[in-house]
Amino acid sequence: MVSKLRLKDISFMVIMALLVWPSCLKTCHARKGKQNWRPSKEAPFRKETAAGNGRGVSTLIGGNYITPQKDGGNSAIFNVLNYGAKGDGHVDDTKAFEAAWAAACKVQASTIVVPSGSVFLVKPISFSGPNCQTDIIFQLDGKIIAPSSSGAWGSGPLQWIEFSKLQRITVKGKGVIDGQGSVWWNDSPTYNPSDDNIETDATKMPGTKPTALRFYGSTGVTVTGITIQNSPQTHLKFDDCKDVQVSSIGVSSPGDSPNTDGIHLQNSQDVTIFSSNLACGDDCVSIQTGCSNVYIHNVNCGPGHGISIGGLGKDNTKACVSNVTVRDIKVQNTLTGVRIKTWQGGSGSVQNVMFSNIQVSEVKTAIMIDQFYCNGGNSCANKTSAVAVSGINYMNIQGTYTEQPVHFACSDSLPCTGLTLNTIQLKYVEEGNHPRDPFCWDAYGELKTSTVPQIDCLKTGKPSGGGTNKYSNTDSC
Ligand SMILES: *[C@@H]1O[C@H](CO)[C@@H](O)[C@H](O)[C@H]1NC(C)=O
Numbered sequence: 197m198v199s200k201l202r203l204k205d206i207s208f209m210v211i212m213a214l215l216v217w218p219s220c221l222k223t224c225h226a227r228k229g230k231q232n233w234r235p236s237k238e239a240p241f242r243k244e245t246a247a248g249n250g251r252g253v254s255t256l257i258g259g260n261y262i263t264p265q266k267d268g269g270n271s272a273i274f275n276v277l278n279y280g281a282k283g284d285g286h287v288d289d290t291k292a293f294e295a296a297w298a299a300a301c302k303v304q305a306s307t308i309v310v311p312s313g314s315v316f317l318v319k320p321i322s323f324s325g326p327n328c329q330t331d332i333i334f335q336l337d338g339k340i341i342a343p344s345s346s347g348a349w350g351s352g353p354l355q356w357i358e359f360s361k362l363q364r365i366t367v368k369g370k371g372v373i374d375g376q377g378s379v380w381w382n383d384s385p386t387y388n389p390s391d392d393n394i395e396t397d398a399t400k401m402p403g404t405k406p407t408a409l410r411f412y413g414s415t416g417v418t419v420t421g422i423t424i425q426n427s428p429q430t431h432l433k434f435d436d437c438k439d440v441q442v443s444s445i446g447v448s449s450p451g452d453s454p455n456t457d458g459i460h461l462q463n464s465q466d467v468t469i470f471s472s473n474l475a476c477g478d479d480c481v482s483i484q485t486g487c488s489n490v491y492i493h494n495v496n497c498g499p500g501h502g503i504s505i506g507g508l509g510k511d512n513t514k515a516c517v518s519n520v521t522v523r524d525i526k527v528q529n530t531l532t533g534v535r536i537k538t539w540q541g542g543s544g545s546v547q548n549v550m551f552s553n554i555q556v557s558e559v560k561t562a563i564m565i566d567q568f569y570c571n572g573g574n575s576c577a578n579k580t581s582a583v584a585v586s587g588i589n590y591m592n593i594q595g596t597y598t599e600q601p602v603h604f605a606c607s608d609s610l611p612c613t614g615l616t617l618n619t620i621q622l623k624y625v626e627e628g629n630h631p632r633d634p635f636c637w638d639a640y641g642e643l644k645t646s647t648v649p650q651i652d653c654l655k656t657g658k659p660s661g662g663g664t665n666k667y668s669n670t671d672s673c
């Protein structure tokens with residue numbers, strides 16, 4: 197009975213296959229390479245497949261068997277376990293990741309899978325184009341850990357995991373990227389590879405601390421769901437990227453880990469960051485030169501140094517940042533809430549910035565513009581040139597601070613202009629101490645409402661020279 201049925205089944209399928217063959221050869225060839233390939237609705241085998249006890253029917257397309265998936269996807273899945281990864285947290289899985297990538301890179305809309313339940317030890321690695329196909333998904337559900345021995349790091353790469361020169365690349369999943377950064381954070385001297393006595397220092401980590409996850413020179417980048425923790429330095433960096441979307445990610449490092457930015461943006465445009473929790477030792481989000489059209493919303497930040505634009509203009513460089521919106525943010529236990537920082541001697545501009553609906557909680561300084569930024573620099577003499585700061589709007593900034601509510605320190609030669617403050621309510625929380633008063637230096641702007649505490653140090657009108665003078669270089673941005 198059973199074997200009779202099977203025989204019937206098989207002969208039926210053979211007949212159907214023969215019937216379908218000629219038409220499929222034509223339509224399926226035409227569809228090859230298209231995303232989300234589906235069997236044509238009219239194809240007679242489709243109904244049979246649906247009723248076929250869940251068995252997929254493989255179809256020969258251009259020399260490859262393509263099995264239609266439940267979701268209609270064109271299955272091109274490259275699981276690192278199938279490329280020799282052990283996933284035991286001890287064996288070096290770098291080669292397996294490289295091999296899986298080499299395969300995935302060749303297939304449009306492919307998925308490289310790092311499965312859950314495993315821990316993969318991976319050395320510095322680059323997933324790079326430009327000769328890869330588009331729309332690749334890096335499905336991260338397991339955990340990737342960085343080596344913590346100095347030997348694995350060579351002369352000190354800028355980053356641990358890099359995606360570069362790709363078009364529409366997605367990293368998603370519930371997985372974790374763990375930089376095991378604590379070995380880099382302590383103050384013991386790190387070795388310089390050019391030192392003569394390199395052998396005696398072989399146990400030390402390289403002087404350059406790597407970024408955990410970096411996207412470089414890519415367009416259409418999506419990062420969602422994953423957690424990045426304990427980075428030696430910045431957790432997630434985008435430079436020279438366009439159309440970036442970051443959502444539902446976690447960044448997690450101790451508040452005293454040095455230089456561990458959460459998300460670091462440089463030379464990147466059209467960036468949206470939302471629904472994420474960023475806790476680290478430095479800026480939750482750091483927006484550097486060359487960034488425009490940046491939208492950050494519904495983010496929790498802290499511990500860390502808050503949301504920062506800059507430091508810009510270091511070593512007399514030109515910096516340009518414009519059109520940044522930061523809204524619906526909770527900031528707790530940070531150095532600053534929202535901050536713009538520029539070095540003396542720079543040029544360029546920061547323009548058109550909106551900070552709105554910012555809830556601060558026990559931050560040291562809630563609102564800051566510092567045009568005298570000098571982070572450990574020893575030659576921070578005042579100079580006439582400065583990065584111009586204008587059109588900075590603060591709306592509905594509320595909560596508590598532990599030192600100073602507002603600090604606007606603007607350049608003598610190029611004052612800040614167009615600052616607006618609307619609905620500012622900040623309370624001091626530090627028992628037995630006195631808060632510092634709001635501070636303004638060469639800061640031009642207006643209060644749209646009364647504020648708590650009262651801020652009466654803003655200058656009204658326009659600075660002599662109208663805010664633009666021979667030191668301003670904003671035209672070149
Ligand atoms: C400013 O950036 C937003 C994205 O955050 C964008 O939608 C908008 O078009 C930009 N405005 C200008 C004038 O470029």
Ligand SMILES: *[C@@H]1O[C@H](CO)[C@@H](O)[C@H](O)[C@H]1NC(C)=O
Pocket residue numbers: 568576577578608637
């Ligand atoms: C730079 O200028 C500011 C504002 O005039 C002043 O408070 C500060 O002391 C100066 N710094 C140095 C190093 O001269």
